[in-house]
Amino acid sequence: MTKTRIAVAGAGYIGLAHMGVIQSSPTCMLSAIVDPSPAAVDIAAKAGVPLYRSLDELFGKDRPDGVVLATPNQLHVEHALKCIEAGVPMLLEKPVAPTVEEAETLVKEAERTGAKILIGHHRAHSPIMARAKQLIDEGRLGKLVAVMGSAVFFKPDHYFADAPWRKEPGAGPILLNMIHEVHNLRMLCGDIVAVQAFASQATRGFPVEDTVAINLRFAGGALGTFMLSDTAASARSWEQTSQENKAYATYPDEDCYVIAGTFGSLSVPTMRLKTYGRAEDRSWWKPFDVSVADVTRDDPLKHQIEHFGCVVRGEAEPIVSARDGLQNLRITEAIVEAARTGSIVDTTPV
Incomplete structure (x- = not known):
């Protein structure tokens, strides 16, 4: 099989992670890096691939089968539109755009042209999430009633000293972290309205x-209720419970989501189930059937790049579309608005 040629635009932290999984992929290969920074010269040399300063140069000299766009957020729409114009499929990192207005422009153009766009909500490719969704879809919990979620962790002082913009409006855990959680919750529990x-x-x-x-x-x-904090010294976050990113300490006794229905509950990512087998057994005076669902723990970035290869080759539709990315951003911005105004904000998909 001829490997699918994937270029990566943006040689920062996220771009490097994408390069690593592409280089290890059985079906894809790293064809080029796009980044104007001096640091990218050594990165491309070590990877053994050509370096281009712009997408225009890449498309003109060495057109790939697909592109991973891991460039700064403010460039997402500009770069995505270049890929659409060139007819090159893309894996566009989240958020889909800096603002809902810009995201709407991109989605409109993507749907007009039929562009192949996978949005980089990598947790959508997590085997843990897939297994949790399977259990819910099978009806093991009954009709969903409630979800209790958390992303509480402590970011060290140097995180803010190294990048002072993180202290200012436009940063903060809602815009920087909550967008991950929004997609997870929508994947498991349906649209947030x-x-x-x-x-x-x-x-x-x-x-x-x-x-x-x-x-x-x-x-x-x-x-649902969700607790979000970057100053709470707690392990109840996806990074510290899922065991998917080895850079974080892991606490296998902790969960970050509990999803409850009329027949039972599922704790994620420990996958602990407490369920009733029969309707007549449902009572807080009666014991649950207690079990732990089997699950594979693996790097979702690895699964994401394989799925992107399938999208490029026309073998699959994106499981996270540009419209999904728009809705995740719309809900995240709505949380900012709700906190600012004290009002309930409607987020019904349009």
């Missing part, structure tokens, strides 16, 4: 929030 939030900056004292309490309403009628 309304949000409400309280935000605080009382701990760090920065102009941007450090802690947020969020209420969610799902299209199917379930309700």
